[in-house]
Amino acid sequence: MLKIxxxxxxxxxxxxxxxxxxxxxxxxxxxxxxxxxxxVCSYSHRLADDPIVSPRSPGASHKHDFFGARTTDAFSTxxxxxxxxxxxxxxxxxxxxxxxxxxxxxxxxxxxKPVVATTLGAYYNAGVRYVESIEPFPANLRMIVGSSxxxxxxxxxxxxxxxxxxxxxxxxxxxxxxxxxxxxxxDLALRFPDCWDGVNLDSPDHKSHMAYSRRExxxxxxxxxxxxxxxxxxxxxxxxxxxxxxxTVKLASGGISSAHADFMNGWDQSxxxxxxxxxxxxxxxxxxxxxPVAGH
Numbered sequence: 001m002l003k004i005x006x007x008x009x010x011x012x013x014x015x016x017x018x019x020x021x022x023x024x025x026x027x028x029x030x031x032x033x034x035x036x037x038x039x040v041c042s043y044s045h046r047l048a049d050d051p052i053v054s055p056r057s058p059g060a061s062h063k064h065d066f067f068g069a070r071t072t073d074a075f076s077t078x079x080x081x082x083x084x085x086x087x088x089x090x091x092x093x094x095x096x097x098x099x100x101x102x103x104x105x106x107x108x109x110x111x112x113k114p115v116v117a118t119t120l121g122a123y124y125n126a127g128v129r130y131v132e133s134i135e136p137f138p139a140n141l142r143m144i145v146g147s148s149x150x151x152x153x154x155x156x157x158x159x160x161x162x163x164x165x166x167x168x169x170x171x172x173x174x175x176x177x178x179x180x181x182x183x184x185x186x187d188l189a190l191r192f193p194d195c196w197d198g199v200n201l202d203s204p205d206h207k208s209h210m211a212y213s214r215r216e217x218x219x220x221x222x223x224x225x226x227x228x229x230x231x232x233x234x235x236x237x238x239x240x241x242x243x244x245x246x247x248t249v250k251l252a253s254g255g256i257s258s259a260h261a262d263f264m265n266g267w268d269q270s271x272x273x274x275x276x277x278x279x280x281x282x283x284x285x286x287x288x289x290x291x292p293v294a295g296h
Contacts, residue, residue, distance in 0.1 A: 124279075
C-alpha cells in the first residue's frame with residue numbers, strides 16, 4: 001500500500017534524464033528524484049477549524065480532516081502540536097514517534113456523504129535539484145498547497161494537485177469531475193512549494209513566504225527563484241480514500257479544483273535534520289526508516 005501511495009505521488013512529478021550544467025557552474029550534485037523519507041498518518045478528527053487561515057476562531061472554516069497531531073484545532077501552536085500525541089508513524093524505525101506535524105485537508109464527500117481517508121502518506125523528497133543545498137524545514141514553518149478558491153493543477157511544469165486511481169480508472173477525470181476508479185480506491189495527491197524566503201515562518205496570505213522551484217531551461221533541473229533562495233524538502237501528501245470517486249466527488253471547500261492542504265511543522269527537529277542530511281542531501285531512498293534502503 002505504501003509503495004502504491006508513493007507511486008501515486010511520484011506520478012505528479014516531472015522526471016527525466018538529468019543533465020549536469022557546464023563545468024564550474026554547478027553548486028553541487030543534482031538529485032535524481034530518488035532521495036525520499038516518509039511518514040504515514042491515520043485520520044485523527046474532523047473540525048471546522050483552520051489554525052493557519054483562521055487562528056483562534058473555532059468553527060470559522062469549512063470542515064477539515066486532520067492527521068498527525070491529535071489535538072490540532074483553531075488554537076494550535078507549535079508547542080501544542082509538539083506536546084500532542086500523533087497519528088503519524090515511521091513504520092520501520094525505532095524512532096517512530098518523531099513526526100508530530102499537523103496536516104489537514106478539506107473533508108471529501110461522495111454523494112453528499114463524507115468519506116474518511118484511510119491514510120495520509122507524507123513524502124519528503126529531494127527532487128531534481130541541487131541536493132546539497134536542501135535544508136530542513138525550520139521549526140513551526142507553516143504552508144499551504146492549493147486554494148479553497150480553486151487553483152491551477154500545475155505550476156511551471158510541477159503538478160500541484162490531482163486525483164488518481166491506483167488500480168486504473170474506468171472514467172477519466174475532467175476539469176470538473178474526479179475519475180471513476182475500477183477499484184474502490186482513489187487518491188488525492190498534493191505537492192507543497194519547495195522554496196523558502198529564509199526569513200518568515202508564515203505570511204499574511206500564508207503563501208508569499210514560499211514558492212515553487214522552476215525550470216529555467218528544457219532540462220529537468222529545478223531551481224529556486226532569487227526571492228525564495230532556500231531549498232527545503234519537496235513535501236507531497238497522498239490521501240487515500242475508500243471510494244470509486246466519480247462525478248459526485250466534492251470537497252467541503254467546493255468543487256474538486258478547490259483541493260488544498262495545510263502543514264504545520266511539528267517534527268522532532270534533530271531527527272528531521274538527520275533525515276534531510278542522510279536521505280535527501282545524499283539523494284538516497286530511506287522510506288520509513290532512518291538509513292538508506294540498500295539496493296534501492
